[in-house]
Amino acid sequence: xxGREVVLGRVRRALAGGSGASPGPxxxxxxxxxxxxxxxxxxxxxxxxxxxxxxxxxxxxxLVHRTDxxxxxxxxxxxxxxxxPDEMLVPPALPPYWLSAADPVRVHDRAAVTAxxxxxxxxxxxxxxxxxxxxxxxxxxGGPEQGRRRITLxxxxxxxVVRVPDQVVCSVPRAIERLDPRRxxxxxxxxxxxxxxxxxxxxxxHGPRTLEVVLLSGDGHACAGGDGPx
Amino acid sequence: xxxxxxGMPAFPDAARDALRDTTLRGNLRxxxxxxxxxxxxxxxxxxxxxxxxEAGKQIKDHTLRHLDHYLLRLEESVTAAxxxxxxxxxxxxxxxxxxxxxxxTGEREVVKVKSMATQExxxxxxxxxxxxxxxxxxxxxxxxxxxDDRPSHILVPAIHLNRAxxxxxxxxxxxxxxRPAPDGLTDAPAELAEAARLHLREKFLRAKVxxxxxxxxxxxxxxxxxxxxxxxxxxxxxLPETLISVVGIEKxxxxxxxxxxxxxxxxRSSTAxxxxxxxxxxxxxxxxxxxxxxxxxxxxxxRTDTLADEVGRQALRCIRCSACLNVCPVYExxxxxxxxxxxxxxxxxxxxxxxxxxxSAVDASLPYASSLCGACYxxxxxxxxxxxVLVRLRERVVEGGPAVxxxxxxxxxxxxxxxxxxxxxxxxxxxxxxxxxxxxxxxxLSRTRRLHxxxxxxxxxAWSADRDLPxxxxxxxxxxxxxTSGGRDSAGGSGxxxxx
Ligand code: SF4
Numbered sequence: 001x002x003g004r005e006v007v008l009g010r011v012r013r014a015l016a017g018g019s020g021a022s023p024g025p026x027x028x029x030x031x032x033x034x035x036x037x038x039x040x041x042x043x044x045x046x047x048x049x050x051x052x053x054x055x056x057x058x059x060x061x062x063l064v065h066r067t068d069x070x071x072x073x074x075x076x077x078x079x080x081x082x083x084x085p086d087e088m089l090v091p092p093a094l095p096p097y098w099l100s101a102a103d104p105v106r107v108h109d110r111a112a113v114t115a116x117x118x119x120x121x122x123x124x125x126x127x128x129x130x131x132x133x134x135x136x137x138x139x140x141x142g143g144p145e146q147g148r149r150r151i152t153l154x155x156x157x158x159x160x161v162v163r164v165p166d167q168v169v170c171s172v173p174r175a176i177e178r179l180d181p182r183r184x185x186x187x188x189x190x191x192x193x194x195x196x197x198x199x200x201x202x203x204x205x206h207g208p209r210t211l212e213v214v215l216l217s218g219d220g221h222a223c224a225g226g227d228g229p230x
Numbered sequence: 231x232x233x234x235x236x237g238m239p240a241f242p243d244a245a246r247d248a249l250r251d252t253t254l255r256g257n258l259r260x261x262x263x264x265x266x267x268x269x270x271x272x273x274x275x276x277x278x279x280x281x282x283x284e285a286g287k288q289i290k291d292h293t294l295r296h297l298d299h300y301l302l303r304l305e306e307s308v309t310a311a312x313x314x315x316x317x318x319x320x321x322x323x324x325x326x327x328x329x330x331x332x333x334x335t336g337e338r339e340v341v342k343v344k345s346m347a348t349q350e351x352x353x354x355x356x357x358x359x360x361x362x363x364x365x366x367x368x369x370x371x372x373x374x375x376x377x378d379d380r381p382s383h384i385l386v387p388a389i390h391l392n393r394a395x396x397x398x399x400x401x402x403x404x405x406x407x408x409r410p411a412p413d414g415l416t417d418a419p420a421e422l423a424e425a426a427r428l429h430l431r432e433k434f435l436r437a438k439v440x441x442x443x444x445x446x447x448x449x450x451x452x453x454x455x456x457x458x459x460x461x462x463x464x465x466x467x468x469l470p471e472t473l474i475s476v477v478g479i480e481k482x483x484x485x486x487x488x489x490x491x492x493x494x495x496x497x498r499s500s501t502a503x504x505x506x507x508x509x510x511x512x513x514x515x516x517x518x519x520x521x522x523x524x525x526x527x528x529x530x531x532x533r534t535d536t537l538a539d540e541v542g543r544q545a546l547r548c549i550r551c552s553a554c555l556n557v558c559p560v561y562e563x564x565x566x567x568x569x570x571x572x573x574x575x576x577x578x579x580x581x582x583x584x585x586x587x588x589x590s591a592v593d594a595s596l597p598y599a600s601s602l603c604g605a606c607y608x609x610x611x612x613x614x615x616x617x618x619v620l621v622r623l624r625e626r627v628v629e630g631g632p633a634v635x636x637x638x639x640x641x642x643x644x645x646x647x648x649x650x651x652x653x654x655x656x657x658x659x660x661x662x663x664x665x666x667x668x669x670x671x672x673x674x675l676s677r678t679r680r681l682h683x684x685x686x687x688x689x690x691x692a693w694s695a696d697r698d699l700p701x702x703x704x705x706x707x708x709x710x711x712x713x714t715s716g717g718r719d720s721a722g723g724s725g726x727x728x729x730x
Contacts, residue, residue, distance in 0.1 A: 003317035003327075007479065010319075010534035010637040011298045029296045031484055033288030037281040037491070056504065111518060115469050116435045135505035148519045149468045149510075153461070172505075173490040181451040181486045182311070184516050187509035192461040202423040205369055206430065207461030207508065 039173045041134055046165035049133040050215060053168055056136025060190025062211040072216060073101040076125060076159065079212055080104055083157045085122025091147030094125065098161065109151045118150065123157040124208070129185075130178060131162045131213075134171045136190065138162065138213065141183040149186055158208035160188075164215045240653035241595040242660035245564035257392055258565055262556040268502035269553060269609070275504070276494065285491045287613040290547035293449075293484055294537060300449040300482045301528065307452030311514020313524040318476075320531050320636070325356035327527050328441065328474055332362050335472050337438045343456060343466045344368035345443025346550060347476045347529055349572040350585075353441070364441065365407070365433050367462035369426050376403035393417040400425055408432050430462065440470035440521065444477045445549065446492060447526075450485045453513045454526070457496060457506050467510045473521035478529050480537075480546035492549060495611035499551035532585030538634035541622045545580045547612040554606035554616060560599055560661055569596065576606035580619040587635055588627050588642070591653040597623035598658035627654050 044052065054064045067075045080088060080102050088104040099106070107113070107121050127145030131138045138160050140146045152158050162168065169175050179185065192207035273279050293300050305315045318324035332340055340357065342348065342364050354364040354375075366375040373391065377399040391399070397417040404411045409429045415421060442463070446455040454475060456463045467473060483489070497506040515524050537543050555561050555575030566574030570592035571582040579600055583593040597620045606616040626633060630644040 003319050003323050006319040006637070007317045007528065007530045007534065008298050008301065010530060011301070011479070011537065013637065014534050014538035014634065015295065015297065029299050029484075031289065031292050033292055034281070034285055037278040037285055041276060041278070060507075114435075119431070119435055132505070137505045142516070142519050149464070153464050153468055172494050176487060176490040176493075181448065181453045181511070182513050184513070184519050185509075185511040186464060187505065187511075189503070189505040189507050192459075192507060202419045205423050205427050205460040205462065206367075206434075206465050 037173075038171075040170045044133070044170060046168070049168050049170055050164045050217075053131055053133040053136060053162075053164075054213075054215060056133065057190070057213050060136055062136075062190050062213050064213050064215065066215045066217065068217050069097075072098055072161070072214070075214060077101040077103065079159055079214075080123055080125075083123055083210070085155075085157065087121045087123075089118065089121050089124040089147075089151045089155055091126050091145055091151065093144030094127070095145070099125065109147055115150060115154060118154045121155050123159065124151050124155045125159045125161070126152055127161050127163075128167060129183075130167045130169055130175060132170070132172060132175045133168055137175075138188045139175060139179065140186045140188065141179060142185075143183075149184055152186065152188075153207060156208055157210045157212075158191075159212045159214060161214045161216050164217050166218060239570070240591040241564070241568055241570070241599045241657040242653070244568035244570065244592075245560075245599070245657075245660055255563065255565075258562055262562050265502060266556045269499060269556070272498040272502040272504065276498070279495075282491055282495050283611055283613055286495055286549075286611055287547060289483060289488050289491060290612055291544070293482060294480065294543060294546055297479065297482070297537065300484055301479060303449040303484075304447055304452060304482050305528075307449065308514055308524075308526055309452075311452045313452065313514040313526055316525060316527045318527050318529050318531070321351035324351045324476055324527055324529050324531065325353055328353060328476060329357060329360050329362065331472070331474050331525055332357065332439055333360070335439055337362075337472075339363045339365065339433075339437070340439040340441050340474075341365050341367050341433055341437040341466045341470065342371075343440070343442035343458070343463045344371045345441075345476065346572050347443045347478050348441060351476070351529065351531060353476065365430075367430050367433070367466055368458075369423065369460055369462070372426060372430065373399055376400065376407065378403075393419060393422065396422055404429055430465075434462075434465040434469055437466070437470045439472045439474065440466040442466055442473065442475045444475050444481055445496070446489060447477055447482045448484075448486050448489065449482050451513055453486065453511050455489065456510045457493075458509075459501065459507045461508055464508055464510050467512065468520050470521055472523045472525070473512075474525045474527065476527045476529055478531075479533050480548075496549050496551055499549075499553040499609065499611040532587075532636075534637060535587075535634045536581075536584040538639075539584070539622070542580070542584050542619050544614050545577070545584055545619055547614055548577050548581065549612060550577075551611055553609040553611065554614075557605040557609050558600075559603065559605075560601060560664070563664060564599070569599065571596075576600065576616045577614070580614075580616055580623060583623050583627075584619075587633075588623065594627050595653040595657035597621075597627060598654045599661060601661050601664075624654070 057064050065075055065079070076098055085104050087107050088102070089109060090099065090106050092108070104123065107118070109118070126140065126147060127143070129139045129141040129143055129146070140152060142148060169178060188211070191209055191211040192205055276282065308315050316327045318327055338361060340362065344366065348354070357364045366372050373396050377391070394417045397415060400411045400422060401415055404425070409432045411425045415425055442456060444454045445457045447453070456467060483492070493509070497503045500506070512520060515522055533546060536546055552575070554577050558576050561575040569575065569578040569582065571578050573581045579596045583596050586593050588594045600617070600620050602617045602620060604617055607614065610616070625631070626642060628644060630642040633640055633642050
C-alpha cells in the first residue's frame with residue numbers, strides 16, 4: 001500500500017461511526033457553520049480609510065508620504081536620492097512618468113539576472129494590488145506594476161505606491177474577496193522585523209529594512225459594509 | 231512523532247532543572263508577560279473576536295470531520311496548479327520522501343523556513359545522515375541551531391537565551407556554518423540581527439532547494455500560506471528552484487475565503503500584531519515567479535490517531551499561535567524544554583501524548599503538567615478546550631481503554647503500578663505544589679470560566695503510590711478546588727476523601 005492509501009484509509013477509519021462522518025471522496029460537502037463576524041470594523045469615509053491606513057503603516061515604522069500625480073515624480077526622486085542607490089529595480093510596467101525625474105540606473109528583472117546580481121541593487125519602486133486600512137497591510141500579487149516576488153525582497157529599500165482611495169480596502173475580508181488566489185501573493189505589514197532577541201524589536205533581518213509607502217491620491221469611493229455582518 | 235523521547239526525562243524532572251535556572255526563568259517571565267499583555271490589547275480591538283473565534287473553531291471542526299474529502303480536493307488543486315503531492319504516513323516516510331527529492335536535484339544543502347512539522351519528524355538529522363546540510367534561516371532557529379540546542383517556544387524558539395548568550399553563540403559557531411560573525415560583535419540586538427542578515431544572505435543567494443511548512447493549505451485552490459515576521463520565509467519560498475513543503479494534514483482549510491478568519495485571529499493571538507510583517511501565498515508554480523518545482527508532503531505521523539478520538543481531536547484545530555504558552559503558569563516556570571517535544575506548553579501537553587501515544591514516561595506525565603486553570607482555553611483563537619483534553623488523557627493514562635495507534639485500534643492497559651503512572655503523578659504533584667502557579671490559575675478561573683472537567687480522573691489510590699507526594703482526592707474538581715482554596719491546602723495532603 002502506498003502512503004496515500006494508508007493515510008486516507010486511516011482518516012476514514014478514524015471518522016467512521018462518528019457524528020457527521022464523511023460522505024466519501026466524491027460526495028459534496030458544504031460548510032454550513034457560522035460566518036457572523038464583521039466584514040468591516042466600523043464605518044469610514046474613503047478619506048478616513050486612507051488616514052487609518054497611514055496611521056497603521058506609521059505604527060509599523062513604515063515611512064508614509066502623500067502626493068498626487070503631479071507631485072509623484074519629484075517625490076520619488078527625492079526619496080531615492082535620500083537613500084542614494086546607484087541602481088534601482090523596476091517592474092516591467094511601472095508607469096514611466098513615475099520615475100521621470102529619478103536619477104538611478106534602472107535594472108529590469110529578467111530571467112537571466114541572478115539573485116546575486118540583484119543583491120547589488122539598493123532600491124525598488126513598485127505599485128501594489130491593494131492595501132488594507134485596518135491592519136496597515138500592503139498586498140503585492142505580481143501584477144505588471146509590481147513584478148516578480150524577488151524584486152521586492154532583495155533590495156534594502158522598497159518604495160510602494162498605493163493609489164488612494166481606489167486601492168485601499170478596509171479590512172481583511174474585503175481584501176480576500178478582491179484577491180485572486182492563483183496569483184503569488186506577498187502581504188507586507190511594515191518592514192522586516194524580528195523580536196527574537198529578548199523581544200526587542202529589530203528592523204530588518206531579511207526583507208527591505210526601509211519601507212516607504214506613497215499614497216497617491218485620485219478619485220474613489222467609500223468602504224461599504226459598516227457594522228453589519230455578511 | 232518519530233523522535234520518541236527515549237531517555238527524555240519526565241516533565242517534573244525536567245521542570246525541576248529548569249526552575250534552578252534563574253536566567254531561563256527571568257527570560258521566560260519577561261517574554262510571556264510582554265506578549266500576553268500586548269495580545270489582550272490586540273484582541274480587544276476587534277469587537278467581533280468571539281465570533282471570529284467561533285467561526286475558526288467551526289471551520290476547523292468541519293474540515294476535520296470531512297478530512298478525507300478536503301485532502302483529496304487539495305491534492306487535485308495542487309496538482310492542477312503544477313505541484314506534486316506526496317503522502318507520508320509517518321516521520322520515516324516523510325524524511326525518505328524529502329531526502330529523495332533533494333537528492334534528485336543533485337544539491338547537498340537546503341535552506342529552511344522555521345517549521346514545526348519538520349522539527350517534529352527530525353528532518354534536519356535525517357538529511358544530515360544522507361550528507362545533506364539543512365540551514366535554519368529564522369533568526370531564533372539559527373541561534374538554536376548554532377548553539378546545538380533545542381527550541382523552547384513555538385514562536386520565539388530562543389526565548390530561553392538572553393542577548394549575551396546569543397552573542398557568544400554567534401561568535402563561536404557562525405564560522406563553522408558559513409560567514410563568520412564580524413569582529414567586535416557586541417550584544418546589541420541590532421548588531422546581532424545584522425550579523426545574522428549577512429550570514430544568511432550568503433545562503434539564500436546560492437540556495438537551489440528550499441524546505442518549508444505551511445500555516446494553511448486551501449483545498450479549493452491549492453494555495454499554500456506561510457505567515458512570518460523576518461522575511462527569511464519569503465527568501466526560502468521565492469529564490470530556490472525547488473520548494474518542498476512538509477505540512478500536517480490538519481492544516482487544510484476548505485476555501486480561500488476561510489483565510490479571512492485565520493488571518494485576523496492568528497497574528498493577534500500570536501505576536502499581538504494586527505498583521506504579521508510578511509505573509510506569502512503560492513498556488514502550485516507560476517511561470518517565472520518563484521520556484522519552478524513545488525512538492526507538497528502531506529504528513530500524518532499520529533494525526534489520524536488523534537482524529538480517531540472525538541474529544542482529543544480538537545487538538546488538531548491548533549493554528550500554532552502560541553497564545554496558550556504565554557498565559558500558562560506552569561509553562562512560565564518550567565520552560566519549553568520540560569515538555570520533551572517540539573510542542574511545548576499547554577498545546578504540547580495535549581498534542582504530544584496524542585501524536586506519540588502515552589507509552590513513554592514523558593508522554594504519560596504531560597497530561598498532568600497543568601493546573602487545569604483554563605487560561606489556555608480562554609485565549610485559544612480556535613477555542614480548543616485544552617483542560618478537557620488533558621482530563622481525557624489523564625483518564626487514558628490511568629485507566630487505559632480504547633485508542634488508535636498507527637491506524638490500528640488498540641486497548642491500552644491501565645498504567646497502574648507502571649513507571650509511566652508514577653511519572654504522571656509526580657508531574658501533577660509538581661504542579662500542585664507550586665502555589666503561585668495555582669494562584670494565577672485560580673484568579674483566571676474565578677473570572678472566566680466554569681471549568682469543564684467534572685471529575686479529576688484516576689483512582690485516588692494512585693497518589694499514595696508515591697508517598698512523598700501530596701494526595702489529591704477523587705472528587706469533582708470544582709468541589710476539590712473550593713474545599714482546598716484552589717489547591718493551596720492540598721500540598722499538605724490533607725482532607726483526602728475516598729469515593730469508590
Ligand atoms: S492550542 Fe490554541 S492557543 Fe495554543 S497554540 Fe494552538 S491555537 Fe494557539
